[in-house]
Amino acid sequence: MNNETIRCRRCEKDAEPLGKAPFRNELGGRILGEICAQCWKEWLQHQTLLINHYGLDPRDAAAKNFLYEQIEQMLFEGDGGKEIDTSQQGSIEWGAGGDKAPAGDSD
Numbered sequence: 400m401n402n403e404t405i406r407c408r409r410c411e412k413d414a415e416p417l418g419k420a421p422f423r424n425e426l427g428g429r430i431l432g433e434i435c436a437q438c439w440k441e442w443l444q445h446q447t448l449l450i451n452h453y454g455l456d457p458r459d460a461a462a463k464n465f466l467y468e469q470i471e472q473m474l475f476e477g478d479g480g481k482e483i484d485t486s487q488q489g490s491i492e493w494g495a496g497g498d499k500a501p502a503g504d505s506d
């Protein structure tokens with residue numbers, strides 16, 4: 400049992416950390432150090448909605464980057480993440496960096 404707590408950046412409570420970084424990158428390290436287990440759980444639920452809604456393949460690099468961006472927004476900037484209108488089929492705004500959607504996605 401690990402009694403250490405972190406000050407969670409999202410909920411601003413002293414809370415139990417994840418114990419293990421969710422990604423092997425800089426973002427994963429920040430989540431481990433700054434986001435509590437409960438907030439991460441909430442993100443995972445939100446992530447499932449996003450994946451289902453946008454039909455994301457989490458192994459796809461573009462989808463991963465999209466999810467990383469959403470993590471930044473939801474957990475570090477606290478804006479609640481992208482709103483999902485489940486009555487409509489979603490589409491990712493690929494243009495964050497000025498890039499267009501991959502070719503072959505006919506309209």
Ligand SMILES: [Zn+2]
Binds near residue numbers: 437
């Ligand atoms: Zn938290």
